[in-house]
Amino acid sequence: MVPRDVGAREIYDICVNQGLGVHGDMKVYLDLTHHSREFLDRRLGGILEIYEKFTGVDPREEPMEIFPAVHYSMGGIWTDYTRTADGFIDHQSPRNQMTSMEGLYAAGEADYQYHGANRLGANSLLSCIYTGLMMGPGVVNYIKNQKESAADLPSSLFEQAQQQWQEKFTGIKQMKGKENPYKLHAELSETMMSNVLIVRDNARLAATVEKIDEYDERWKDVECVDTSDWTNPVPSFVNQLYNMIQLSKVIAKGALLRDEFRGAHYKPEFEINQPSDFKPESFLEYTKLKADGGLKQDSFKPDHLEYMRLYEESNEKWLKSSIATFNGKGPDISYEAVDTSLIQPRPRKYD
Amino acid sequence: MSNKTITFKILRQDGPNQPSYWETFVIPYLPNSNVISCLMDIQKNPINAEGKKVRPVVWECNCLEEVCGTCTMVINGKTRQSCSALIDKLMQPITLQPLSKFPVVRDLAVDRSRMFEALKRVKAWVPMDGYHDLGPGDKILPDHQGVAYKLSECMTCGCCVEACPQYSRDNNFLGAAAISQARLFNMHPTGKLIANERLDTLMDDGGIAACGNAQNCVEVCPKSIPLTESIAEMGRQSSKRFWKTLFQI
Ligand SMILES: Cc1cc2nc3c(=O)[nH]c(=O)nc-3n(C[C@H](O)[C@H](O)[C@H](O)COP(=O)(O)OP(=O)(O)OC[C@H]3O[C@@H](n4cnc5c(N)ncnc54)[C@H](O)[C@@H]3O)c2cc1C
Ligand code: SF4
Ligand code: SF4
Ligand code: FES
Numbered sequence A: 001m002v003p004r005d006v007g008a009r010e011i012y013d014i015c016v017n018q019g020l021g022v023h024g025d026m027k028v029y030l031d032l033t034h035h036s037r038e039f040l041d042r043r044l045g046g047i048l049e050i051y052e053k054f055t056g057v058d059p060r061e062e063p064m065e066i067f068p069a070v071h072y073s074m075g076g077i078w079t080d081y082t083r084t085a086d087g088f089i090d091h092q093s094p095r096n097q098m099t100s101m102e103g104l105y106a107a108g109e110a111d112y113q114y115h116g117a118n119r120l121g122a123n124s125l126l127s128c129i130y131t132g133l134m135m136g137p138g139v140v141n142y143i144k145n146q147k148e149s150a151a152d153l154p155s156s157l158f159e160q161a162q163q164q165w166q167e168k169f170t171g172i173k174q175m176k177g178k179e180n181p182y183k184l185h186a187e188l189s190e191t192m193m194s195n196v197l198i199v200r201d202n203a204r205l206a207a208t209v210e211k212i213d214e215y216d217e218r219w220k221d222v223e224c225v226d227t228s229d230w231t232n233p234v235p236s237f238v239n240q241l242y243n244m245i246q247l248s249k250v251i252a253k254g255a256l257l258r259d260e261f262r263g264a265h266y267k268p269e270f271e272i273n274q275p276s277d278f279k280p281e282s283f284l285e286y287t288k289l290k291a292d293g294g295l296k297q298d299s300f301k302p303d304h305l306e307y308m309r310l311y312e313e314s315n316e317k318w319l320k321s322s323i324a325t326f327n328g329k330g331p332d333i334s335y336e337a338v339d340t341s342l343i344q345p346r347p348r349k350y351d
Numbered sequence B: 001m002s003n004k005t006i007t008f009k010i011l012r013q014d015g016p017n018q019p020s021y022w023e024t025f026v027i028p029y030l031p032n033s034n035v036i037s038c039l040m041d042i043q044k045n046p047i048n049a050e051g052k053k054v055r056p057v058v059w060e061c062n063c064l065e066e067v068c069g070t071c072t073m074v075i076n077g078k079t080r081q082s083c084s085a086l087i088d089k090l091m092q093p094i095t096l097q098p099l100s101k102f103p104v105v106r107d108l109a110v111d112r113s114r115m116f117e118a119l120k121r122v123k124a125w126v127p128m129d130g131y132h133d134l135g136p137g138d139k140i141l142p143d144h145q146g147v148a149y150k151l152s153e154c155m156t157c158g159c160c161v162e163a164c165p166q167y168s169r170d171n172n173f174l175g176a177a178a179i180s181q182a183r184l185f186n187m188h189p190t191g192k193l194i195a196n197e198r199l200d201t202l203m204d205d206g207g208i209a210a211c212g213n214a215q216n217c218v219e220v221c222p223k224s225i226p227l228t229e230s231i232a233e234m235g236r237q238s239s240k241r242f243w244k245t246l247f248q249i
Helices: A004-017 A037-055 A123-145 A155-173 A181-195 A202-219 A233-257 A281-291 A302-318 B035-044 B113-121 B142-152 B159-163 B176-187 B191-203 B216-220 B227-248
Strands: A028-030 A064-066 A320-326 A331-337 B005-013 B020-028 B072-075 B078-081 B094-097 B104-106
Touching (some): A004 A028, A037 A064, A037 B142, A155 A233, A181 A202, A181 A233, A181 B035, A202 A233, A233 A320, A281 A302, B005 B035, B072 B159, B142 B176, B159 B216, B216 B227
Parallel strands (some): B005 B094
Antiparallel strands (some): A320 A331, B072 B094
16 A cells, blocks of 8 residues: 555556556556455445445456545644643643634644645544544633633624624625636636646646636626525535635645645655665664764765755755735735654655 | 436425425436536536526535435435436436425425434434543454444435335334434443433334334345344344333332
8 A cells, every 4th residue: 555645646647647547537447356255345345335336337346447536635724732841732721723813723624733745544533533632621721711701792793793794695695797606616626636636837836826816806707596595505605616716726826836845745846756775764864963963975875865965955945834824815825834843754755 | 318418307495385396407418427416517507498597406415425325315216315326327307306204495405303313312322421531442343343334334314214104204203224323332332331221212102113114224225234134133122121121120
């Protein structure tokens, strides 16, 4: 097994660069037929049944046709935490998982912690559970420390907020433009899938940023295709579509500005080739020698030394989270250093 | 079947207690479509067969891979998930109707709260009294795990109760799904702690006795959950509890 970004890139290479996809499509075979039916049913029963139902092909007898798809959002809402004196997390702090808005918390896939440039398989639920556990006592303590509760605030505050949203949705319902919101959404998604997904290229990213600005303009010309008042999903969808356009800008601009290859953020232009006989631990030795002033030209093989130098340089520039701030029109991107106080980053290697 | 277009006849309803009406849509054929991808195509171009611009059809969906159960509807007379209903395998015109055992919210969206209430009635959960470290849980044997895994695949979709002759809008039958979930949680080493409370509900009004053993449920369950086996097992557990309490008095 390889991590999914590596797998996805291999599939992309086979299908796009080599033109060898199954039936000429963005698909490759995943063959499980060397396992017994009993083994497959016991270990993968549910998922194989779904495959069979959707394709009409028995994956226990014939290789499956598979393709990469989006199934997680890496990055998310900025959230805080409080350190203890010995560098760990203070599990009682009301700051844990609090966003940049006081009293507003985010946990799980919505927050930006833990899965910056890549998420390892099966680690999402782990981080959901962890951030949820960490946030719970924080919220309780935050409430305990409050002198007043929501009930003590003037009702006008809530009425204003309600009015603001009512006006917003009334405005959306009155949109009578030429664009069908669902069609515009399909275009946005197609643009993002083809340009900001598995392989990223600066020229195409720059064009994508412009394209999303066009969608932003076109959103103003949307028609709210259902204006009824009962269980009407259209106004909410139009509202969400606006947010999706803004989020797409964040993703595309963040990707454009980041001139490196890190995790699932793959820019072939900036790939540093790891020598095949390189061991990740060498990097720890390298930094130690460097700190002690003992690093010599022959401490490592020349190609290893060069690789580690480039890796270090890339980290100095880019071992940072991109922070997007809304400026009223679109995102401004700034950077925040990644906290590496507990574990020193090292190159990854899969073989 | 023409390969150029797909025809849908959809039973629509603007809201609860509103009259329902049939509306026909003819959309271009695309390979590998399913009912949901077609409903999405209708959203993009909401024009009915008479060429009239109408409001897009309302339905519910989430996972698009037959694991959440929200998109259940009656398709060509059969209760099933619309995401896994492949167009190439359906006779045309394709009829879409909301589930009949639940109140219609709008068009194909229904209110399945009754199923979730039933899960609450049978306490379909593992009781926990905090998030402190409880130490390692009890070991679960592989064959036990095999049964539990199958039962845990229930997605509260409603197919079983839609097909059940005993489940009607004017009674309070729990339905096969909830009975089967009671079995799942009665198997769990911690869930077992409140096994008797679950059995009391099953022995009460609307419980196991309401099942007429018609076995329709097991026929339609998309996850092939052994529902009649679950009902029989819960019947056994209930009688055991019945006799036990009888002799204690
Ligand atoms: C196909 C697939 C397979 C996966 N497999 C794995 C796996 O094997 N292992 C693993 O660790 N992870 C896996 N993941 C990832 C993992 O499942 C998710 O990251 C995780 O479930 C997210 O949980 P969450 O509670 O943070 O967010 P969600 O489960 O997305 O919950 C967000 C909730 O917010 C609600 N909501 C949204 N907007 C509003 C609003 N405006 N008001 C009120 N409520 C709102 C939504 O309805 C939803 O209930 C998988 C994901 C997918 C898609
Ligand atoms: S038992 Fe089967 S049919 Fe019934 S709700 Fe669960 S998955 Fe659906
Ligand atoms: S066995 Fe028959 S009566 Fe009993 S729950 Fe299933 S369908 Fe309903
Ligand atoms: S959308 Fe989840 S089961 Fe169909």
